[in-house]
Amino acid sequence: QAQLVESGGRLVQAGGSLRLSCAGSGRSFSNDAMGWFRQAPGKEREFVAAINFSGGTTTYRDSVKGRFTISRDNAKNTLYLQMNSLKPEDTAVYYCTAATLISTVVAGTNVPYWGQGTQVTVSS
Secondary structure (H helix, E strand, O other): OOEEEEEOOOEEEOOOOEEEEEEEEOOOOOOOEEEEEEEOOOOOOEEEEEEOOOOOOEEEOHHHOOOEEEEEEOOOOEEEEEEOOOOHHHOEEEEEEEEOOHHHHHHOOOOOEEOOOEEEEEEO
16 A cells, blocks of 8 residues: 655754655655645645656745755655744644646645645744
8 A cells, every 4th residue: 555654743943944754655656746735723734845756846835935945765765855944834734745747746636645744843
């Protein structure tokens, strides 16, 4: 059974850094686009970042540009999200996703693979 498992979330002070990981298992995700979403309490889930299968194309929501970096290691079947200069408004559960097309990942609809999420809490 194919699945994605996130890790790396924790409590961090504002201005700090975290690196989230998303490990794929059960199948190779090297031919899929992958991405990160987040959901804060009482808010809708929102797109954060996406990367194409080769890593050559990335896209971000405006509020994280210049602070977050998405990357992948296809040999390890793993996706990453490096988060720097964290702000309290980045507090959320972060989910990784995978789909055939990067446009599908960005849209967040009809995405076949979702992880269970990892909690990131940024204190002020």
